[in-house]
Each structure stands twice: as C-alpha cells, then as structure tokens.
Amino acid sequence: MAGKMISLATNAAAEASRPPPRVRPTGWAWLLLPGSIFLTVLFVMPLLGLLLLSLGMPDWTLAHFLRIGDSPAYATVLGTTLEISLSVTALAFVFGYPIAYVLTTGGPTLRTFLLIAVVLPYFTSVLARTFAWIVLLGRGGVINEILLQLGLVSQPVTMLYNRVGVIIGMTHIIMPLMILPMSTVMSSIDQRLLRAARASGASSLAAFLTIFLPLSLPGVIAGVLLVFIYCLGFYITPALLGGLSDLTITMEISAQVVDRLNWNFGAALSMVLLVGVLAILWIGSRFFPIEQLLGFSDGKSGSDAAPRRQLGTRWLMHVGSAANTLDRWLPSMGGRGVVILASFLAVLLLLPVLIVAYLSFSSSPYFVFPVPGYSLGNYQAYLSDTLWMSATFASIRVALMAAGMATVLGAMLAFGLSRGRIRGRSAIVALVLSPIIMPTVIVAVATYFLLVRVGLQGTEFGLALGHAVHAIPFVVVIVVANLRDLNPAYERAARSLGAGPLATFRTIIAPLVMPAFIVAAFFAFLTSFDDVVYVLFLGIGKVTTLPMRMWEGIKQDISPTISAVATLQMAFAAIVIIIGAVLGRRRNT
Amino acid sequence: MLKIAHNITDVKTGGIALRGVRKRYGGAVAVDGVSLDISPGEFVSLLGPSGSGKTTTLMMIAGFETPDTGQILLDGKDITRLPPHRRELGIIFQNYALFPHMTVADNVAYPLRMRRMPKAEVKSRVDRVLEQVQLGALADRYPHQMSGGQQQRVAIARALVFDPPVLLLDEPLGALDKKLRQHLRAEIKALHKEVGKTMIYVTHDQEEALAMSDRVAVMHEGRIRQASSPRDIYSRPAELFVASFVGEANLIPVKLKGGVAYSPDGARLEATQWDGDDAEAMLCVRPEHVRLKLAGVGAAPGLHGAVVDSTFVGDATVIECETSSGLRLTSKVLNQPGNPVPSVGSSCVLSWAQTDATILTQ
Incomplete structure (x- = not known):
C-alpha cells in the first residue's frame, strides 16, 4: 500500500510553489518528539536488529550472505523476482501512460470516470483484488468460461498459478501507483506550452513528442521507480497467484523466518532486498525528490525542482519534424484514439473488482458466469459464521488502536514538521516517510523479531503497533497538505483579537484542520483493516483478523463467502473516498 | 527598443x-x-x-x-x-x-x-x-x-x-x-x-x-x-456599458423632449443634439469635462450645488458635488495655478460644453 496518498497530494502539488509559511521556531518542534521516539523504537531499531541478526549476532559471521551467493537456488529466486518486477513495471508503464495522459488532459466527465477507475481499486485491499484475479483466471474461472462459451478454446487455458497469472495480477494491482505520480507531474505541465507548439506549426503528435513527453519524464521516472520497488517487495499477489517456479524473494524470506525458523538467514535475505531497494531509491533521488514522490511537498519544492536537463533537444526536434511530415499523410485520428484507449484500459482496471461484487450476489455456490440468480446467501454465510465474525471484530479492534495511535502521533509530527523549523528536519521527514517505501515484508519481519523478544508477538496490541508505524506516514502526508492551507495570519489575527494560545487552537486551528484529521484517521483505519502482511508475521497462529481469515480461506478453498467480504471491503473503501472528497470539497468552498 | x-x-x-x-x-x-x-x-x-x-x-x-x-x-x-x-x-x-x-x-x-x-x-x-x-x-x-x-x-x-x-x-x-x-x-x-x-x-x-x-x-x-x-x-x-467600462463617467438620467435633454427636476442640460424620438436616456460627461466655478463670482449658468468631498490625486483634484436637485457629479480639476480648489461645503456651479456630453439611450 505504499504511496496510497499520492492521489490526495495531487491537488497540493499545484500549490507547492507558494512560499513556506513563516513560523515561530522552537515551540512547535517539541511535537516531533513522541512520534520520532515511536518510529525509532518500532521502525529503526527493528531494522538495525535485522542487520545484526543477518550478521549472525551474537556469533558474528558473513556465512549467511555467502550462502545466498553460493547456492544457485537463491540466484534463481533473485532472478525470478527481478524478471517479474521488470515485466510488471514495463507493462504498467505502457498501460498507465495513456490513462495518466487522458486523466490530466481530458474533459471533466472523462476525468472523473478515470479518477474513479484509478482510485477505487487503489483503495480496495490488495487481498480483495488478488482474490478477484483468482476468480477470473482459474481453470473454471470467468475468463475461461467465456472463452469456452465463445468456442475460442476447446480446453481451459492455464492462467493461474503460473508466471502469466502473477504478471497479470500484479500489473493490475500496481497500476494506480504508476498512474498517480505520472498524472501529478502531467497536471503541472502548462497546457499553453502545447498551444504554443501548435501555433509554431507542430501537429498535435509533434507537439506531444517534443513538449509533453519530455516534460512528463520526471513523473515517468517517479512512477517506474515506485512500481519497481513495490514489485521487489510484493508478497501477497505472487504468493497467491504464482506457481512453484515463481518463488520470489519475499516468499523465501517468509518461508525461512516463519516456517523454518531460520532467522539469521531470513534476515540476510531481507538485507539483500533492503539494500537493493535503497540503491534504487538513491539512484532515483538524483532524478526526482523522493519525498515528493510520496506526496510530501512542503512549499519549497515546486515544479522547478524537477530536473531541467538538456534532453537531447536536437534529437527531439528531429522526432518532432518527422512526426510533422507524418501529419500530412495521416488523418487526424490521434486525439480520439488515445481517449478510447485510455477509457478501455480504465474499464479493465475497474472490471475485476466489479465482477467480484457481481458474483457475490450469486445464488450459486460456485463462481458461475453469468450468475444463475441473485441471492444474499454469501452475505448471510459471512454474518452467521462465528469465525468470520470474530475475525471482523479482531480487525476492528486492531484498526481502532492503530488508527488512534497513528492519528495522534502523525498529527503531532505534521504540526511539528510544518511549523517548527529545526535542524535535522529532513532526517525526520525521511524517518516518517520510510515505513511506506520500505518493503512491507521486511518491516514486518523486523518488527516480528522485536515483538517476539518483548513478548508482544501474537497480541492484538503488538499488531496494532506495527500497523501504526505503517499508517503514520499517510496521516502526516494528509495533515501536512492541509496545514499548508492554514495561513498563520489567521492565528495572528485571532491572537491580536484577544484569543490566547489555547483559544486560538480551539477556535481557529482545530476547526480548520478537523476535516483533515478525520480523513487521516479513516485512512489509518483502512491501512490497518486491509493489511495482511503484518498479520502473517506479528499475529501468526494467534491473532486472526479479517484479511488473515480471507488469506487462509483463499489458500484452502476458494469459498464464495470471500467474495461477499471482498465486496464489503470495496464498499468500505468507497465510503472512505466519498468522505474524503466531501470533506475536501466543503473545505475548499 | x-x-x-x-x-x-x-x-x-x-x-x-x-x-x-x-x-x-x-x-x-x-x-x-x-x-x-x-x-x-x-x-x-x-x-x-x-x-x-x-x-x-x-x-x-x-x-x-x-x-x-x-x-x-x-x-x-x-x-x-x-x-x-x-x-x-x-x-x-x-x-x-x-x-x-x-x-x-x-x-x-x-x-x-x-x-x-x-x-x-x-x-x-x-x-x-x-x-x-x-x-x-x-x-x-x-x-x-x-x-x-x-x-x-x-x-x-x-x-x-x-x-x-x-x-x-x-x-x-x-x-x-x-x-x-x-x-x-x-x-x-x-x-x-x-x-x-x-x-x-x-x-x-x-x-x-x-x-x-x-x-x-x-x-x-x-x-x-x-x-x-x-x-x-x-x-x-x-x-x-462602454461609457462606464472605459474611463470614469458622470451618468445623469435625463428625459429627451424635442431633441433637448432635461434633468429629472426639469432643468435643461447641455448635450449634443438628439435627433431621435422623445425617450428616457442617460447623459454621459467625463469628470475632466465638468467645469466647476465657485458660486457668487457672477451668475454663471449651470447646475448649482455644494462640494461634498475633495480628493487630492497628484496631478489633479477630484471634487464630488451634490446639486440642489440631488444629483451627484464628479469634477476632475487639474492642479494648476488659477484653478479653484474649493473646500468641502462651499457652494459651486457645474457646467460643461455641449459637445462633451453624450446621450446614451441604453
């Protein structure tokens, strides 16, 4: 769920060029303390512990790393991980670019539709979306059924539990992560530049190639990096959709840590993945500010921060003038074609979750398409099953605890970061944002080792601590974006009118940032409510949350009750989006 | 250049x-x-x-x-x-x-x-x-x-x-x-x-x-x-619209009778000749075309009123007057030797050249 907040930050990016608010220095900085301590204890220390563990603590050795290098089996695992990640990143870019393009340049109705198509799946849990692909791709799945009925194939095509399934599923699930950073950058491109190009004699294709494409490159780099990093650390989808030959590094880590209790070796594998991710981030940060990639832009970074390199203009001009000659021969079909392509891809983006929602109302105990009749049987089965119910309540308890901690600590961090100018501020920004950019599996494994030592592994509170670490970055990003609009002049005006610091907070600051707090809290709740990776490590065998129950259900038998649960999750996500949109609109008017 | x-x-x-x-x-x-x-x-x-x-x-x-x-x-x-x-x-x-x-x-x-x-x-x-x-x-x-x-x-x-x-x-x-x-x-x-x-x-x-x-x-x-x-x-x-959008303008509601403009209280106002039918209209006079004379310096023809506000704007003074019939008119007087700078409350007479007053019917 890394970078979920990018969508909400798109609006903020437009205002990024505004100068930072003038601040009173020290007082606010104290607010940074609790959150920083929390993250240090529950994020930095576990990762350091992981490093020590990989080095064989207390008997120091490099044997575990040497073992990875020696064994061809692990080379294969690394190779598979890279292959899958590269293919998925490439596909997501090819399909994502046209959607991002139309999302920023299309008409208002089209844009709303595309935004829903990108954001709704994005907010729906990864598990629910992976489940959708199992239903679609299986031997008796929806796609095979349709192919057989149309007579296009005589036997079901194997698309599940192999590389094809993994790549299809991951590409679909990852698409929003590719699209949102690209469209953020694209929406900052002045449309007048394209008009200037047209007025200078460039056809629409030539204007796109010479102006729009090069200016959108920072977004492309950001999207590609984010998706590639996310793919490297992806666990749920490859584990559920892949076959035996599609073992990725995250699955190997999980197997070593949980199944074989081979902690040192699991830690060494985690270190290999972590170093890989950090190296990519380091390379990426030379092209694009990483914190902006996560939607964290606080005034000083505007569109000017994007690199303005010599992009081989000579070469661009050749391409452009060549495209211009083409224009004489081709009828002007360009615009329409892109719109149709983007709309088609957007429908594909929405379709899997919609099909699951449709099948959840089926009267048949199997996934038959089209449904033979409608019934609420699956929902009744869910509500009357004590296991499902207790899992739901466990999820709610954990999510409430996690959201509570994350909202309070995150809001304090946000205030501290926006208002308190202190030394080492960028280090705190990095600390706050790291939990969402590091592969969840690694953070979960590291936290697992820590919680086992202090006896909190397998408790709901321990799980909530892990979820809170993961939710804090989202809370900070949302609240910081809103604090930027909270002009300190309001507070000064209140103070000049006789309000004390407390009264100022109560009458001015609180009402203005309350919508952001509410949205942030919902978000933190949703992150925890949808998570399965942390539960697999922090709760294994002892805490069964709703996603954990779904995970087990999917691994054992694909029961149709899961479709009802997935649909409810999607509905919940939709409600959160609507609340966010409504509160955001009310604030802006 | x-x-x-x-x-x-x-x-x-x-x-x-x-x-x-x-x-x-x-x-x-x-x-x-x-x-x-x-x-x-x-x-x-x-x-x-x-x-x-x-x-x-x-x-x-x-x-x-x-x-x-x-x-x-x-x-x-x-x-x-x-x-x-x-x-x-x-x-x-x-x-x-x-x-x-x-x-x-x-x-x-x-x-x-x-x-x-x-x-x-x-x-x-x-x-x-x-x-x-x-x-x-x-x-x-x-x-x-x-x-x-x-x-x-x-x-x-x-x-x-x-x-x-x-x-x-x-x-x-x-x-x-x-x-x-x-x-x-x-x-x-x-x-x-x-x-x-x-x-x-x-x-x-x-x-x-x-x-x-x-x-x-x-x-x-x-x-x-x-x-x-x-x-x-x-x-x-x-x-x-053009009169009010471009530059400042005094707009006076008038009645047109026989090609002559009359103010609401029946006084005849100087204006360009009107060839159309009798109608209600607006008279447009630019402030710099409104001549202002202090009352009592001979019986000058024009609208009698009193100065209600006077604002110094650098090269000129903008003087606001209210006529005896209740019209508000603005006059812009260049700050040159010889031009009057009346104080608020003093009586004055306002007039303009016939060619500087345009009749607008809509």
Missing part, C-alpha cells in the same frame, strides 16, 4: 475577418455573434472584463477553439476549420509559454524545425532574429534563467521567426508589475511600427488598449459593443 527588420514583400496580407462567430459552452454563450474586419497591418485590441468572450474570440482565430457557427477568414480564405499548426499565425501567450526544457535558441528554432527548414537556414534566421531582439548573447540560456522582459523578447522572436502575417497577443503583460508593463507596452508598440504586421491584442486593461491600438473593440457578454478608434471610444461611447 526592439529592432526587427521585416519583409515588406507583401504589405497587403494579414487581413482577418470574423463573420457572425458564435461559441457556446454547455448552456453558456461565450461569444455571441461577433463580426469584425481587421485590415492588414492594423493594431486592434479586444478589450473587456473577464468573461466577456475576448479570449475565446482570440482562441478561435488561433484555431484552438472551433466556432459553433460563423466564419473566420484570413486574407479572404476561410480558415474556420483549419488546425492551428497550419494557420501561420504568430501567438504571444500570457506568461509567454516558453518551452522550459529548451534553450532560447531552440525555442526560437522550434517553428522553423517543425517546417523542416534546412539546418543552415534555421541557424541564420535564429541568429538574426535573436540579434534583432538583442538576445544574441543569451541564446544558450534556459527560459527560467531570464527576466520577465527578456522572456517576452524570446516569445516575440519565436512568434516572428517564421514571418507570420498576423500576431495574436493574449494578455502578454498580465502578470507583470506596473513599471515593467509600461516599458514592455512601449516595446510592443514600437514592434508594431517596425514590422507592420497585423496585431490582435487581448486585454482587460483599458489604459493598455487605449495607448497601443489603432482600434479598440470593447466586448461585453460575448458581443462587441463598440469598435472604433481609442479617441472615439473614450469621448463618444456608443452605449452605457
């Missing part, structure tokens, strides 16, 4: 004609039947408040919007549906829209490269035009490394380098501070004199429009309300 050589090969090109052009967005009519003939070499401003349709009109001439009905002609040729890159019109955009990822030289070369001009010629043309706008030394800079004034010159160079017969300017001075605006205004005016190209200039700033144009077309609610010389627009507004 700019020095741009021009090819006076064919001075007759660059005539633009709008014929009943109409454009609506959803339910709202943006441009409601605009017709205007612009002769080659003319400098015409489209002046109006925001939402008056002036920018939409310009974008239709440029080809970025297509009229619902009506025609746009360039030198008699219908270009209504021609895509923008085939129109051969130079455009200077608000904020200039210089390509941020290209150097000044590449920005200027862009239109020539798109026309597949041979490299050597591109280079010589770019060098020449950059020399002319005095930016030869800055050819390798990027736009964000330049001042606002330099950026405008790059934009001008880019729009002129392919020698279009017409230049469209979309509020190019909109975002600049006042001093720079005045300077660049002079540059654009000089440029027009130099190259003799047709220029269509969109602005909401009346001072800009009056100072630069051969002709000003005042737009309101999608229509051209008056298109004439700046002097005419100011001193002979065709209708109420």
Whole structure:
C-alpha cells in the first residue's frame, strides 16, 4: 500500500510553489518528539536488529550472505523476482501512460470516470483484488468460461498459478501507483506550452513528442521507480497467484523466518532486498525528490525542482519534424484514439473488482458466469459464521488502536514538521516517510523479531503497533497538505483579537484542520483493516483478523463467502473516498 | 527598443475577418455573434472584463477553439476549420509559454524545425532574429534563467521567426508589475511600427488598449459593443456599458423632449443634439469635462450645488458635488495655478460644453 496518498497530494502539488509559511521556531518542534521516539523504537531499531541478526549476532559471521551467493537456488529466486518486477513495471508503464495522459488532459466527465477507475481499486485491499484475479483466471474461472462459451478454446487455458497469472495480477494491482505520480507531474505541465507548439506549426503528435513527453519524464521516472520497488517487495499477489517456479524473494524470506525458523538467514535475505531497494531509491533521488514522490511537498519544492536537463533537444526536434511530415499523410485520428484507449484500459482496471461484487450476489455456490440468480446467501454465510465474525471484530479492534495511535502521533509530527523549523528536519521527514517505501515484508519481519523478544508477538496490541508505524506516514502526508492551507495570519489575527494560545487552537486551528484529521484517521483505519502482511508475521497462529481469515480461506478453498467480504471491503473503501472528497470539497468552498 | 527588420514583400496580407462567430459552452454563450474586419497591418485590441468572450474570440482565430457557427477568414480564405499548426499565425501567450526544457535558441528554432527548414537556414534566421531582439548573447540560456522582459523578447522572436502575417497577443503583460508593463507596452508598440504586421491584442486593461491600438473593440457578454478608434471610444461611447467600462463617467438620467435633454427636476442640460424620438436616456460627461466655478463670482449658468468631498490625486483634484436637485457629479480639476480648489461645503456651479456630453439611450 505504499504511496496510497499520492492521489490526495495531487491537488497540493499545484500549490507547492507558494512560499513556506513563516513560523515561530522552537515551540512547535517539541511535537516531533513522541512520534520520532515511536518510529525509532518500532521502525529503526527493528531494522538495525535485522542487520545484526543477518550478521549472525551474537556469533558474528558473513556465512549467511555467502550462502545466498553460493547456492544457485537463491540466484534463481533473485532472478525470478527481478524478471517479474521488470515485466510488471514495463507493462504498467505502457498501460498507465495513456490513462495518466487522458486523466490530466481530458474533459471533466472523462476525468472523473478515470479518477474513479484509478482510485477505487487503489483503495480496495490488495487481498480483495488478488482474490478477484483468482476468480477470473482459474481453470473454471470467468475468463475461461467465456472463452469456452465463445468456442475460442476447446480446453481451459492455464492462467493461474503460473508466471502469466502473477504478471497479470500484479500489473493490475500496481497500476494506480504508476498512474498517480505520472498524472501529478502531467497536471503541472502548462497546457499553453502545447498551444504554443501548435501555433509554431507542430501537429498535435509533434507537439506531444517534443513538449509533453519530455516534460512528463520526471513523473515517468517517479512512477517506474515506485512500481519497481513495490514489485521487489510484493508478497501477497505472487504468493497467491504464482506457481512453484515463481518463488520470489519475499516468499523465501517468509518461508525461512516463519516456517523454518531460520532467522539469521531470513534476515540476510531481507538485507539483500533492503539494500537493493535503497540503491534504487538513491539512484532515483538524483532524478526526482523522493519525498515528493510520496506526496510530501512542503512549499519549497515546486515544479522547478524537477530536473531541467538538456534532453537531447536536437534529437527531439528531429522526432518532432518527422512526426510533422507524418501529419500530412495521416488523418487526424490521434486525439480520439488515445481517449478510447485510455477509457478501455480504465474499464479493465475497474472490471475485476466489479465482477467480484457481481458474483457475490450469486445464488450459486460456485463462481458461475453469468450468475444463475441473485441471492444474499454469501452475505448471510459471512454474518452467521462465528469465525468470520470474530475475525471482523479482531480487525476492528486492531484498526481502532492503530488508527488512534497513528492519528495522534502523525498529527503531532505534521504540526511539528510544518511549523517548527529545526535542524535535522529532513532526517525526520525521511524517518516518517520510510515505513511506506520500505518493503512491507521486511518491516514486518523486523518488527516480528522485536515483538517476539518483548513478548508482544501474537497480541492484538503488538499488531496494532506495527500497523501504526505503517499508517503514520499517510496521516502526516494528509495533515501536512492541509496545514499548508492554514495561513498563520489567521492565528495572528485571532491572537491580536484577544484569543490566547489555547483559544486560538480551539477556535481557529482545530476547526480548520478537523476535516483533515478525520480523513487521516479513516485512512489509518483502512491501512490497518486491509493489511495482511503484518498479520502473517506479528499475529501468526494467534491473532486472526479479517484479511488473515480471507488469506487462509483463499489458500484452502476458494469459498464464495470471500467474495461477499471482498465486496464489503470495496464498499468500505468507497465510503472512505466519498468522505474524503466531501470533506475536501466543503473545505475548499 | 526592439529592432526587427521585416519583409515588406507583401504589405497587403494579414487581413482577418470574423463573420457572425458564435461559441457556446454547455448552456453558456461565450461569444455571441461577433463580426469584425481587421485590415492588414492594423493594431486592434479586444478589450473587456473577464468573461466577456475576448479570449475565446482570440482562441478561435488561433484555431484552438472551433466556432459553433460563423466564419473566420484570413486574407479572404476561410480558415474556420483549419488546425492551428497550419494557420501561420504568430501567438504571444500570457506568461509567454516558453518551452522550459529548451534553450532560447531552440525555442526560437522550434517553428522553423517543425517546417523542416534546412539546418543552415534555421541557424541564420535564429541568429538574426535573436540579434534583432538583442538576445544574441543569451541564446544558450534556459527560459527560467531570464527576466520577465527578456522572456517576452524570446516569445516575440519565436512568434516572428517564421514571418507570420498576423500576431495574436493574449494578455502578454498580465502578470507583470506596473513599471515593467509600461516599458514592455512601449516595446510592443514600437514592434508594431517596425514590422507592420497585423496585431490582435487581448486585454482587460483599458489604459493598455487605449495607448497601443489603432482600434479598440470593447466586448461585453460575448458581443462587441463598440469598435472604433481609442479617441472615439473614450469621448463618444456608443452605449452605457462602454461609457462606464472605459474611463470614469458622470451618468445623469435625463428625459429627451424635442431633441433637448432635461434633468429629472426639469432643468435643461447641455448635450449634443438628439435627433431621435422623445425617450428616457442617460447623459454621459467625463469628470475632466465638468467645469466647476465657485458660486457668487457672477451668475454663471449651470447646475448649482455644494462640494461634498475633495480628493487630492497628484496631478489633479477630484471634487464630488451634490446639486440642489440631488444629483451627484464628479469634477476632475487639474492642479494648476488659477484653478479653484474649493473646500468641502462651499457652494459651486457645474457646467460643461455641449459637445462633451453624450446621450446614451441604453
């Protein structure tokens, strides 16, 4: 769920060029303390512990790393991980670019539709979306059924539990992560530049190639990096959709840590993945500010921060003038074609979750398409099953605890970061944002080792601590974006009118940032409510949350009750989006 | 000042004609039947408040919007549906829209490269035009490394380098501070004199429009309300909107009887001869045309009243008076020796020359 907040930050990016608010220095900085301590204890220390563990603590050795290098089996695992990640990143870019393009340049109705198509799946849990692909791709799945009925194939095509399934599923699930950073950058491109190009004699294709494409490159780099990093650390989808030959590094880590209790070796594998991710981030940060990639832009970074390199203009001009000659021969079909392509891809983006929602109302105990009749049987089965119910309540308890901690600590961090100018501020920004950019599996494994030592592994509170670490970055990003609009002049005006610091907070600051707090809290709740990776490590065998129950259900038998649960999750996500949109609109008017 | 050589090969090109052009967005009519003939070499401003349709009109001439009905002609040729890159019109955009990822030289070369001009010629043309706008030394800079004034010159160079017969300017001075605006205004005016190209200039700033144009077309609610010389627009507004939008105006409700204007209380007011029917109308007099005399210095003809406010504005004093019949009138008196500066409360007599008062029926 890394970078979920990018969508909400798109609006903020437009205002990024505004100068930072003038601040009173020290007082606010104290607010940074609790959150920083929390993250240090529950994020930095576990990762350091992981490093020590990989080095064989207390008997120091490099044997575990040497073992990875020696064994061809692990080379294969690394190779598979890279292959899958590269293919998925490439596909997501090819399909994502046209959607991002139309999302920023299309008409208002089209844009709303595309935004829903990108954001709704994005907010729906990864598990629910992976489940959708199992239903679609299986031997008796929806796609095979349709192919057989149309007579296009005589036997079901194997698309599940192999590389094809993994790549299809991951590409679909990852698409929003590719699209949102690209469209953020694209929406900052002045449309007048394209008009200037047209007025200078460039056809629409030539204007796109010479102006729009090069200016959108920072977004492309950001999207590609984010998706590639996310793919490297992806666990749920490859584990559920892949076959035996599609073992990725995250699955190997999980197997070593949980199944074989081979902690040192699991830690060494985690270190290999972590170093890989950090190296990519380091390379990426030379092209694009990483914190902006996560939607964290606080005034000083505007569109000017994007690199303005010599992009081989000579070469661009050749391409452009060549495209211009083409224009004489081709009828002007360009615009329409892109719109149709983007709309088609957007429908594909929405379709899997919609099909699951449709099948959840089926009267048949199997996934038959089209449904033979409608019934609420699956929902009744869910509500009357004590296991499902207790899992739901466990999820709610954990999510409430996690959201509570994350909202309070995150809001304090946000205030501290926006208002308190202190030394080492960028280090705190990095600390706050790291939990969402590091592969969840690694953070979960590291936290697992820590919680086992202090006896909190397998408790709901321990799980909530892990979820809170993961939710804090989202809370900070949302609240910081809103604090930027909270002009300190309001507070000064209140103070000049006789309000004390407390009264100022109560009458001015609180009402203005309350919508952001509410949205942030919902978000933190949703992150925890949808998570399965942390539960697999922090709760294994002892805490069964709703996603954990779904995970087990999917691994054992694909029961149709899961479709009802997935649909409810999607509905919940939709409600959160609507609340966010409504509160955001009310604030802006 | 700019020095741009021009090819006076064919001075007759660059005539633009709008014929009943109409454009609506959803339910709202943006441009409601605009017709205007612009002769080659003319400098015409489209002046109006925001939402008056002036920018939409310009974008239709440029080809970025297509009229619902009506025609746009360039030198008699219908270009209504021609895509923008085939129109051969130079455009200077608000904020200039210089390509941020290209150097000044590449920005200027862009239109020539798109026309597949041979490299050597591109280079010589770019060098020449950059020399002319005095930016030869800055050819390798990027736009964000330049001042606002330099950026405008790059934009001008880019729009002129392919020698279009017409230049469209979309509020190019909109975002600049006042001093720079005045300077660049002079540059654009000089440029027009130099190259003799047709220029269509969109602005909401009346001072800009009056100072630069051969002709000003005042737009309101999608229509051209008056298109004439700046002097005419100011001193002979065709209708109420033009009178109140351009400059300050005293507007006095009057009754017209037999070609003569009477104030509400029946006093006869000096005004230009009215040939139409008897009607209710407005009388428009500019403040600087309202003569103010202190009462008691001989029995002067005119409206009697009292000074209610007096504001010093530097070169002049703006004096507000209320007549005995309750009309509020403003007089602007230059601060020169001999001109009266009455104090608040003193009685006065207001009058104006017959030719300075225009009758407006709508």
